[in-house]
Amino acid sequence: MEKSYYHAHESAYQQIKSNGYVGWGNAKTLNDLGDNVTKQYLTDTVNRFFPEPKGKKALDVGCGTGTTAFMLSAMGMDVTGVDISETAIEMGRDLSKQQNLNINFVKGDVLELDKLNQKFDLIYDSHCLHCIVFEDDRQKVLTSAKKSLNEGGIFILDTMVMPNEPHDPAHTYDTLRFDEDYILWHKTKSSYAKGVIELNGQAWCAQRRIYPPHVVMAEVAKAGFVVISDRLDAQPNEVSMLRLVLR
Ligand SMILES: C[S@@+](CC[C@H](N)C(=O)[O-])C[C@H]1O[C@@H](n2cnc3c(N)ncnc32)[C@H](O)[C@@H]1O
Numbered sequence: 001m002e003k004s005y006y007h008a009h010e011s012a013y014q015q016i017k018s019n020g021y022v023g024w025g026n027a028k029t030l031n032d033l034g035d036n037v038t039k040q041y042l043t044d045t046v047n048r049f050f051p052e053p054k055g056k057k058a059l060d061v062g063c064g065t066g067t068t069a070f071m072l073s074a075m076g077m078d079v080t081g082v083d084i085s086e087t088a089i090e091m092g093r094d095l096s097k098q099q100n101l102n103i104n105f106v107k108g109d110v111l112e113l114d115k116l117n118q119k120f121d122l123i124y125d126s127h128c129l130h131c132i133v134f135e136d137d138r139q140k141v142l143t144s145a146k147k148s149l150n151e152g153g154i155f156i157l158d159t160m161v162m163p164n165e166p167h168d169p170a171h172t173y174d175t176l177r178f179d180e181d182y183i184l185w186h187k188t189k190s191s192y193a194k195g196v197i198e199l200n201g202q203a204w205c206a207q208r209r210i211y212p213p214h215v216v217m218a219e220v221a222k223a224g225f226v227v228i229s230d231r232l233d234a235q236p237n238e239v240s241m242l243r244l245v246l247r
Contacts, residue, residue, distance in 0.1 A: 062128025142223035
């Protein structure tokens with residue numbers, strides 16, 4: 001079934017492009033892409049598991065316009081980036097040409113990584129899993145990633161989590177609603193696809209699933225992963241980043 005929350009990403013990138021930005025977070029130039037904490041963490045983790053990263057096969061899932069794919073490619077890895085948004089993929093191709101980087105950008109769905117017919121030494125998810133709302137879909141992403149790893153390969157998962165429990169579902173803003181099932185909803189006009197509900201005459205589109213860390217841990221275990229390292233970059237009373245290395 002068509003899922004409304006996928007379309008939200010394509011329109012977001014069309015907006016990003018028409019505003020003259022180069023990526024998520026309204027980055028204006030290549031230098032503005034990505035944050036320093038992620039850059040350092042990714043570099044350290046890749047060096048820890050791949051002392052000689054050159055030529056190792058890496059897959060960046062939900063790569064957007066290439067922010068982290070560029071980092072992996074600059075380390076000498078042979079990188080493929082997958083994203084559901086055609087506009088993001090086109091922008092990624094242009095930006096990698098500008099940097100003389102040779103990255104294989106593919107429009108595709110993280111639920112179906114097997115369609116790539118390839119195995120990877122490293123799979124990296126930077127902020128994609130929390131965009132996958134439904135439990136069955138999230139499990140497909142994780143099992144699909146597990147199957148796409150080479151023997152000895154690792155999956156680095158950086159995902160948003162809600163650290164403070166009990167979570168307060170009363171948070172409703174003008175255009176956003178964060179419910180008791182940890183789903184973040186965004187006001188929308190249409191109600192044609194999976195992921196849209198109607199509440200008091202208003203249509204809401206499911207956008208993010210921001211679980212507490214222990215739920216994500218249970219999900220990765222269910223998909224057959226073993227946690228090699230975990231780190232929580234917590235911000236008081238705010239959404240935080242859980243960074244896992246999985247095998
Ligand atoms: C929050 S953005 C992060 C982009 C990039 N990884 C970064 O760190 O800047 C989430 C990305 O996941 C992509 N995405 C969401 N659902 C997807 C799916 N089912 N398959 C592939 N990509 C998806 C979106 O298009 C978007 O580029």
